[in-house]
Structure formats: C-alpha cells, structure tokens
Amino acid sequence: MGLVDKVELPQPIKFVFNWGRKYSLWVFNFGLACCAIEFIATSMARHDFIRLGVIPFAHGPRQADLLVVSGTLTDKMAPAVKRLYDEMPEPKYVISFGSCSNCGGPYWDSYSVTKGVDQIIPIDVYVPGCPPRPEALLHGIIKLQERIGTESLKERYARGELEPIVVGA
Amino acid sequence: MSTEQTTTGGNGGRQVAAPPDGGVAFQAADGTGVGIIVRDRADRALQTQDMTLNVGPQHPATHGVLRVVVTLDGEMIESAEPVIGYMHRSFEKLAEYRDYRQIIALVNRHDWVSSICNELGVALVVEKQMGLEVPERATWIRMLMAEWTRVLNHLMFVGSYPLELGAITPMFYAFREREEIQALMEWITGGRLHLTYCRVGGLKQDLPRGALQLSRDLVPRLRKRVKEYETLVLGNEIFAARTKGIGVLPADVACSYGVSGASLHASGVPEDARKTEPYLFYDQVSFDVPTGRNGDCYDRFAVLVARIKESLNIIEQVHERIPPGPVATKLPKVVRAPAGHAYVRAENPLGQLSYYMVSHNEKTPWRFKMRTPSFNNVSALPYLLKGTLVPDMIAVMGSVFFIVGDIDR
Amino acid sequence: MDAAALSDHLVAEFGDLLEPEVSYGLLTVTVTPDGYRRVAEFVRQDRDVNCNFFEFLCGVDEEAAGIAVVLHVYSISHHHHVQVRSVVPRDGGRLPTVHDLWAGANWHERETAELFGVGFDGHPNLAKLLLPEEFEGHPLRKEFALMAREAKPWPGAKEPGE
Numbered sequence: 131m132g133l134v135d136k137v138e139l140p141q142p143i144k145f146v147f148n149w150g151r152k153y154s155l156w157v158f159n160f161g162l163a164c165c166a167i168e169f170i171a172t173s174m175a176r177h178d179f180i181r182l183g184v185i186p187f188a189h190g191p192r193q194a195d196l197l198v199v200s201g202t203l204t205d206k207m208a209p210a211v212k213r214l215y216d217e218m219p220e221p222k223y224v225i226s227f228g229s230c231s232n233c234g235g236p237y238w239d240s241y242s243v244t245k246g247v248d249q250i251i252p253i254d255v256y257v258p259g260c261p262p263r264p265e266a267l268l269h270g271i272i273k274l275q276e277r278i279g280t281e282s283l284k285e286r287y288a289r290g291e292l293e294p295i296v297v298g299a
Numbered sequence: 300m301s302t303e304q305t306t307t308g309g310n311g312g313r314q315v316a317a318p319p320d321g322g323v324a325f326q327a328a329d330g331t332g333v334g335i336i337v338r339d340r341a342d343r344a345l346q347t348q349d350m351t352l353n354v355g356p357q358h359p360a361t362h363g364v365l366r367v368v369v370t371l372d373g374e375m376i377e378s379a380e381p382v383i384g385y386m387h388r389s390f391e392k393l394a395e396y397r398d399y400r401q402i403i404a405l406v407n408r409h410d411w412v413s414s415i416c417n418e419l420g421v422a423l424v425v426e427k428q429m430g431l432e433v434p435e436r437a438t439w440i441r442m443l444m445a446e447w448t449r450v451l452n453h454l455m456f457v458g459s460y461p462l463e464l465g466a467i468t469p470m471f472y473a474f475r476e477r478e479e480i481q482a483l484m485e486w487i488t489g490g491r492l493h494l495t496y497c498r499v500g501g502l503k504q505d506l507p508r509g510a511l512q513l514s515r516d517l518v519p520r521l522r523k524r525v526k527e528y529e530t531l532v533l534g535n536e537i538f539a540a541r542t543k544g545i546g547v548l549p550a551d552v553a554c555s556y557g558v559s560g561a562s563l564h565a566s567g568v569p570e571d572a573r574k575t576e577p578y579l580f581y582d583q584v585s586f587d588v589p590t591g592r593n594g595d596c597y598d599r600f601a602v603l604v605a606r607i608k609e610s611l612n613i614i615e616q617v618h619e620r621i622p623p624g625p626v627a628t629k630l631p632k633v634v635r636a637p638a639g640h641a642y643v644r645a646e647n648p649l650g651q652l653s654y655y656m657v658s659h660n661e662k663t664p665w666r667f668k669m670r671t672p673s674f675n676n677v678s679a680l681p682y683l684l685k686g687t688l689v690p691d692m693i694a695v696m697g698s699v700f701f702i703v704g705d706i707d708r
Numbered sequence: 709m710d711a712a713a714l715s716d717h718l719v720a721e722f723g724d725l726l727e728p729e730v731s732y733g734l735l736t737v738t739v740t741p742d743g744y745r746r747v748a749e750f751v752r753q754d755r756d757v758n759c760n761f762f763e764f765l766c767g768v769d770e771e772a773a774g775i776a777v778v779l780h781v782y783s784i785s786h787h788h789h790v791q792v793r794s795v796v797p798r799d800g801g802r803l804p805t806v807h808d809l810w811a812g813a814n815w816h817e818r819e820t821a822e823l824f825g826v827g828f829d830g831h832p833n834l835a836k837l838l839l840p841e842e843f844e845g846h847p848l849r850k851e852f853a854l855m856a857r858e859a860k861p862w863p864g865a866k867e868p869g870e
Contacts (some may be wrong), residue, residue, distance in 0.1 A: 164411035
C-alpha cells in the first residue's frame with residue numbers, strides 16, 4: 131500500500147484519492163433473496179446506479195470494492211458470506227440492503243435464519259425496507275459516498291485487525 | 300500399463316468393474332471418482348479421473364443461492380446433485396405461529412417475483428375452510444392482478460435466461476417492461492414487489508380511479524414488445540443452437556417428478572390448474588395453454604413467451620367483466636377455521652402451487668404445507684443434467700425456471 | 709372420477725385396510741404403515757386410478773397419535789387427486805419409500821425425514837436436504853420451540869389472532 135496507510139495525506143490529495151475511490155465502486159453481486167430483484171432493478175435502465183459510479187457485475191469478490199448483501203441470510207449460507215467478505219481486498223464497504231439482512235426481518239423467529247448479517251461482517255450502511263425501493267438504495271449509496279469522501283485511509287488501516295465476530299456464541 | 304495390474308500409478312486405487320465399452324476402471328484410494336484407462340492413438344494408456352466441481356452457492360448464473368455439485372468426466376457431466384437449503388427460512392413453522400391473516404404477508408415472499416399468486420392461494424384455502432363467500436368484484440380484480448403478476452414473473456425469466464446464455468440486451472428490455480407494470484401495481488396496491496393485496500375474504504382496498512385505464516393502455520404496449528422478444532431472442536440462431544435439443548424432459552419423467560408449469564407444458568402435457576380445476580373465474584374467460592413438442596430448453600422458453608401473450612388475452616377479457624360492488628366480506632374479530640384439512644391448487648407462474656392446511660380450530664393453523672413448484676422442478680435436475688456438457692449445464696439450469704425461495708421456502 | 713366414486717373403488721379393492729374420508733372435495737385414505745406400500749402401488753398402477761403426477765409428501769404432527777405422513781398424488785388422465793395418509797409412532801416411526809413409483813418423492817421424503825424424524829426404508833440417501841448438517845432436532849415437531857419467541861416476547865401490540 132506504500133505510504134497511504136502510514137501517512138495522513140494532505141487535504142487536496144486526499145480529496146482527489148477519495149473522489150476517485152467513491153465514484154468507481156465495483157459492486158459484488160451478492161443477491162440472496164427478494165431484495166436482489168430490487169437490486170437488479172436499481173442497476174437497470176430506470177434507476178441506473180452506474181451514473182453514481184457504482185459498477186455492477188464485478189467478476190468476483192477479489193475484484194470488488196462494495197458488497198451489497200440483499201436478502202435473508204440463513205445459518206447454512208453464513209460461512210459462505212464470511213468467506214466471500216474475507217476474499218475482498220481492502221478498502222471494502224458493505225451495504226446491508228433490506229430488513230432481512232439488517233436484523234432478520236419478517237423471519238425474526240425462524241430457526242434457520244441469521245438475525246442480521248452484521249453478526250458476521252461489519253456493515254457501513256443499513257438500508258431498511260421490505261424490500262426497499264430502488265431510490266432507497268440510491269440514497270444509501272450516496273450516503274456511503276459522502277462518508278468515503280471524507281475518509282482518512284490512515285485511520286482506517288490504523289484500526290488494525292477487526293475483532294472477529296463469533297456466530298452463535 | 301498392462302491390465303493385470305491392480306493399482307493405478309500414483310493414487311493407489313483398486314480395480315473396479317470394467318466399463319461397457321472396454322478399458323479398465325480404477326477407483327482412487329480415497330473413494331472419490333473413478334479413473335478410466337483409455338488408449339490414445341499410439342495405443343498408450345492415458346489415465347483419466349473424474350473431477351468434482353462445485354457450482355455455487357454464490358454464482359452469477361444460478362439465480363440465487365443454489366449449489367450444484369457436479370462430477371465431470373472432461374466436459375461431460377456424469378452426475379449432478381443440487382444442494383439446497385441456503386434460503387430455508389422455515390415458512391411452514393413460522394405459519395404455525397401466525398394468525399390466518401398474518402400468513403398472507405409472510406407467504407408472498409417465497410416465490411418473490413409473483414407475490415399476488417402466492418397470497419391468492421392462502422386466501423383461497425382459508426376461505427374454503429371457513430366457507431366464506433368472496434364478492435364477485437374482488438374475484439375479478441384478483442384475477443386481473445394474478446395475471447399481471449404472471450406477466451411480471453415471466454418477464455423476469457425472459458430477461459435473465461438470455462443473460463445466462465450471453466445476451467445482455469433482453470435483460471434491459473424485460474426490466475423496462477417490468478418497471479411499467481410495477482408502476483401499475485404501485486398505483487393499485489402501494490407496493491412494488493411484495494404487494495400483500497389479497498385478504499381473507501377479498502381484497503385490501505378497491506381499485507383507485509384511473510387504474511383500470513392504465514391497465515387497458517398497458518396491454519397493447521406490452522403486446523408489441525413481446526413480439527420484439529420473439530424476433531430478438533427466439534429468432535436468434537445462436538440462442539437456437541444453444542437451446543434446441545438440450546435438456547430434453549420426457550413427459551412421463553416430468554409427471555413422475557412432479558414438474559409443472561412451463562416445463563411440463565413444453566414436454567407436451569397441457570396440465571394447467573386454471574383449465575382442469577378452474578378457481579376464481581377462469582372458466583369464464585377463454586385462453587389457450589401453449590404446449591411444446593420436444594421438451595427441450597428452446598420449447599420451455601418459447602412456452603414462457605407464449606404464456607405472456609395468453610395472460611394479456613385474459614387481462615383484456617377481465618377488463619370488461621369487473622362489476623361494481625364491495626371488495627371484501629366482513630370478517631369476525633377472531634378468525635378461526637373449523638377443524639379439518641383443506642387443499643387448494645393454484646397455477647403459479649412457475650408451476651403448480653398447492654396449499655394444504657390442517658386446522659385444529661385454533662387462531663393459528665396447525666400445519667401449513669406449501670407445495671411449491673420449484674422444489675419439484677429442481678428435483679428433476681439430476682435427471683436433466685446427466686450426460687450434458689458444462690456450457691449446456693447453464694442452459695438447462697436456467698430453463699427449468701425456478702426461484703430459490705420457492706425451493707427452500 | 710369424483711371423490712365419492714374413487715373412494716368406493718379403493719374400498720372395493722382394499723376393504724377394511726383403509727379408511728376413506730372426503731373433505732372439501734378431496735379424498736384422503738388412512739392406512740396403517742403396513743398397508744401403505746400396497747395402497748401406493750395400487751394408486752399408481754391401477755388403470756382407473758392411474759395417479760402418475762406426484763404432488764407432495766409431507767408430515768403432520770398429530771401429537772399423541774403420532775406423526776401422520778400424507779402422500780398426495782394426482783392423475784393427469786383422470787383429473788382426480790388422492791391423498792394416502794399413514795400415522796407412524798413418534799419415536800422410530802418408519803415407512804417404506806415410494807421413490808421408485810414417483811421420482812419426485814425422493815426429495816420430499818428427505819425433507820420429511822429431517823423435519824419430522826420419520827424414517828423411510830429403501831430410500832437411497834436420507835441426508836439432510838434443507839437444514840445445515842450440524843442442525844440438531846426435528847424442527848416441525850410441535851415440541852421444537854422457536855428460540856427467538858422464547859427469548860423475547862412478541863414485539864407486536866397484540867398476539868397473533870387477537
């Protein structure tokens with residue numbers, strides 16, 4: 131990573147770096163359930179999110195910056211999400227799209243559903259709804275981009291190893 | 300390598316029964332795969348071994364979290380086993396803890412692109428068990444919404460199936476249509492995807508002013524666009540080459556697996572619940588059930604496109620038949636279905652959806668079984684995928700038209 | 709054939725072995741686990757019944773009486789439905805498999821086995837289908853409580869049904 135994680139960049143360079151990063155987010159298609167349909171609708175012609183700089187169809191987690199978890203996470207699928215999240219290179223961002231991935235949603239009392247994907251991976255933006263409108267996803271992306279715009283990469287990497295989250299313990 | 304040896308070079312296997320076309324077969328020491336000794340042109344022995352490939356659970360082409368474990372001999376699939384359960388949200392257990400009316404909001408999420416058709420089945424089975432009379436206006440409007448939902452569902456697959464085969468344009472066209480129909484759905488019900496419009500005893504609310512005219516204006520626009528799909532996709536020679544003759548499902552095998560919907564119709568069996576056991580007022584409108592001849596992927600897709608046209612025919616007929624009147628019967632404060640069991644069969648866009656409900660005269664159902672079409676359709680995948688090549692696997696899996704939430708419930 | 713005629717046809721063949729019941733237009737015949745396979749074969753192979761379309765096979769928890777396994781099939785040629793129902797004991801209940809008569813029964817029996825704990829003799833592979841492998845218990849039985857509801861009271865204003 132060179133100097134970026136060790137040195138606090140001066141404001142003009144930081145502005146340009148962050149501007150480049152926030153308007154070229156490759157999003158990893160992690161559509162699980164119904165919210166994936168609204169995610170696809172957001173990527174299609176009417177509510178296009180490419181105009182915001184979010185590019186769909188990343189070829190794999192290793193070439194992605196943004197993970198949008200849309201849909202219900204079950205206990206059987208949880209290890210796969212963790213593995214795919216770990217495969218993404220830093221700096222990476224996660225949007226939890228829909229109430230199932232926020233907190234379990236309408237299946238809050240199910241025996242096989244993980245109550246919220248934040249039990250497994252850290253989340254940056256929560257978009258509520260069942261399913262949220264495409265405009266809500268666009269709003270969430272804009273909020274995320276505002277946050278990336280003022281982000282300091284040195285602070286991000288100085289946080290060190292993120293604490294592991296143990297599912298079910 | 301002489302055939303008298305009993306171990307393979309390297310992985311310490313043991314000899315097993317010879318394959319029918321000659322050669323010697325060895326099984327690897329850890330029990331995985333069977334290696335076949337083949338002879339190349341210079342009559343030297345080449346040893347091959349089957350490879351186990353895991354497709355999914357996250358994969359751009361599997362429509363969601365379906366995992367298929369395939370055993371490959373080169374590019375040919377010897378066996379394929381779908382592993383499901385990654386979207387198991389236990390609808391049947393959750394339904395036992397919810398009131399009869401609350402199940403509707405839960406159940407429109409298992410086949411998540413056809414929400415009204417799912418809710419309709421629940422409303423019908425509860426009304427059947429309670430002996431409720433639904434007003435005529437509500438039944439006609441339910442039919443209208445169910446057929447629009449059928450068009451929505453089929454458009455989803457008309458867009459995503461060519462995408463899996465490499466054609467990106469139909470996806471954008473299909474979603475353009477979907478957005479227009481979803482605008483109509485939002486005008487009527489307030490929701491885009493999960494509508495929760497049916498209620499036990501009728502509907503949530505009446506059609507707003509202008510909705511019927513919007514629906515009337517939408518039908519000819521859609522008809523023109525469906526013609527575009529036929530020429531763009533079905534007439535494309537690459538699409539035809541990739542799907543004709545692939546994944547043939549004979550009619551008797553389809554019935555034995557319980558495959559229903561477009562896949563069954565493409566195999567030549569015109570079994571449609573709207574015709575054989577008409578519910579709502581399907582016996583008062585005229586429509587055809589398109590069937591195919593060969594049961595291959597091309598036929599399944601062609602049947603899907605033809606079904607959209609038939610649904611548009613039904614919608615046009617329903618427009619003229621909606622009478623004025625109330626849209627819901629008054630329910631008692633506590634809804635209890637009498638003890639017993641009832642069964643309702645509906646034609647979901649993906650196939651045949653049945654609800655079997657057992658009630659012990661309590662406020663919540665005792666057992667609520669959902670027989671979903673995709674569960675049976677996908678259980679036929681091991682039969683369909685045996686002997687196909689890997690690129691054809693994507694064509695076959697996409698042509699079965701399933702939704703993962705429908706499989707796992 | 710309509711449900712009543714079908715019921716008579718089955719009773720004529722099997723007599724006291726099965727108890728027919730017609731509820732909301734649907735015929736359900738209840739047999740003992742021993743007679744289940746014979747009735748299933750007849751329903752599949754007899755010319756007048758000819759139920760070749762497999763709908764579903766599920767379990768229903770009947771508490772003290774046991775677990776009822778319901779097999780629902782349909783005939784494409786005659787347009788009638790038949791449900792074959794058999795009650796097995798709660799512990800160690802077993803039924804013969806019907807996956808050779810209808811291929812779709814393979815997955816349905818696997819699902820019933822993991823959700824209810826009913827065994828199927830002759831089934832090639834009764835591994836877990838929907839649940840993760842490390843899952844313990846049979847969730848659709850009535851004694852399996854939903855932990856989320858035990859740990860936290862229902863957050864809505866009224867109980868379901870009020």
